[in-house]
Amino acid sequence: MRIITSLGLLLLVGAMLAVPAPSQAQIAVGVSVRVGPPVLPVYAQPICPGPGYIWTPGYWAYGDEGYYWVPGTWVMAPEPGLLWTPGYWGFAEGVYVWRAGYWGPHVGFYGGINYGYGYTGVGFWGGEWRGREFVYNRAVTNINVTVVHNTYNRTVVVNNVNRVSFNGGPHGIQVRASERERIAEHEHHFEARREQIEHEHAARADRRQWASENHGRPAVAASGRPGEFKGRDVVTAREARDNRPNGHGPVEHHDDRPGRDAAARNANRNDRPSGPANREHEPPRTGNPHTSNARDTHPEPSHGKDAHASESHGNKGHEVQRENPGKGNKDNKKP
Numbered sequence: 001m002r003i004i005t006s007l008g009l010l011l012l013v014g015a016m017l018a019v020p021a022p023s024q025a026q027i028a029v030g031v032s033v034r035v036g037p038p039v040l041p042v043y044a045q046p047i048c049p050g051p052g053y054i055w056t057p058g059y060w061a062y063g064d065e066g067y068y069w070v071p072g073t074w075v076m077a078p079e080p081g082l083l084w085t086p087g088y089w090g091f092a093e094g095v096y097v098w099r100a101g102y103w104g105p106h107v108g109f110y111g112g113i114n115y116g117y118g119y120t121g122v123g124f125w126g127g128e129w130r131g132r133e134f135v136y137n138r139a140v141t142n143i144n145v146t147v148v149h150n151t152y153n154r155t156v157v158v159n160n161v162n163r164v165s166f167n168g169g170p171h172g173i174q175v176r177a178s179e180r181e182r183i184a185e186h187e188h189h190f191e192a193r194r195e196q197i198e199h200e201h202a203a204r205a206d207r208r209q210w211a212s213e214n215h216g217r218p219a220v221a222a223s224g225r226p227g228e229f230k231g232r233d234v235v236t237a238r239e240a241r242d243n244r245p246n247g248h249g250p251v252e253h254h255d256d257r258p259g260r261d262a263a264a265r266n267a268n269r270n271d272r273p274s275g276p277a278n279r280e281h282e283p284p285r286t287g288n289p290h291t292s293n294a295r296d297t298h299p300e301p302s303h304g305k306d307a308h309a310s311e312s313h314g315n316k317g318h319e320v321q322r323e324n325p326g327k328g329n330k331d332n333k334k335p
Contacts, residue, residue: 031062032097037089038067038211039163041237043221045117045142049074052134055126056084057115058222060165063204067211069218070203073226078103078190080132083124086110091169102191108184109177111167120158199226
């Protein structure tokens with residue numbers, strides 16, 4: 001009888017351990033390598049599949065044979081109120097270290113990397129939670145208003161356009177986490193969803209996604225849903241012009257006061273901020289966007305032989321090609 005009871009307790013404990021639990025701190029630091037990541041490729045955002053999906057930008061992951069591109073994609077949040085903080089590469093003590101993304105109530109620090117489509121380097125401006133419903137900023141996100149009805153329109157001006165894909169070191173983004181971002185890092189977090197992890201594994205298995213094969217222009221730069229690598233909602237990378245980064249992270253310019261939206265819509269719609277970041281005095285990153293009427297894009301890589309070579313060649317920055325999210329659905333139909 002005691003044996004049966006003990007076995008029952010062991011099974012119960014095992015079941016409890018198998019249930020995913022939120023993390024108190026930022027997701028653990030992952031891979032570290034001496035060769036820096038390529039610059040971000042240029043691509044159009046696939047149309048949002050429907051209500052409740054949140055955009056998760058693409059990124060360069062590292063495998064046995066170098067870097068490979070994990071396509072940006074739309075993902076359902078684990079629960080209402082959660083936002084995605086993208087992962088990023090940070091340079092420290094001669095190596096590039098990957099810090100994985102996570103779900104949480106506020107967007108934390110992601111290296112100042114301008115991933116586009118609301119992820120300007122600071123916070124997220126592509127939508128916000130209102131109760132249990134996610135409301136999309138149609139000035140930034142590519143949505144079909146006949147399918148998604150919860151929308152608004154706000155503009156954010158973002159200058160200092162570049163496609164640098166790592167933080168710190170020579171030619172990297174030179175910004176540090178603000179006080180609010182540091183607080184966000186210590187909130188309850190949820191790891192990437194299973195479909196996000198499987199999405200990365202699928203990218204790794206596809207030779208077309210490896211930088212050594214595609215030279216910075218992956219065959220699948222973005223997709224409508226995790227795991228989609230062919231079909232009408234798959235987007236390929238495009239060419240982009242080079243420009244050298246100025247080393248400053250983005251700053252949002254926004255105004256939530258009533259009556260300001262109309263004026264904002266007439267402002268320069270260039271989803272990148274101007275000037276160096278004064279990050280200690282930013283508003284809370286709750287997903288309340290003030291955005292551009294734009295389709296973000298991203299650039300080509302370089303392949304350094306060591307950390308510093310990679311920095312000096314691989315991330316000289318690339319200009320964002322921006323389009324109206326309501327246009328350009330033709331890109332979504334590329335196989």
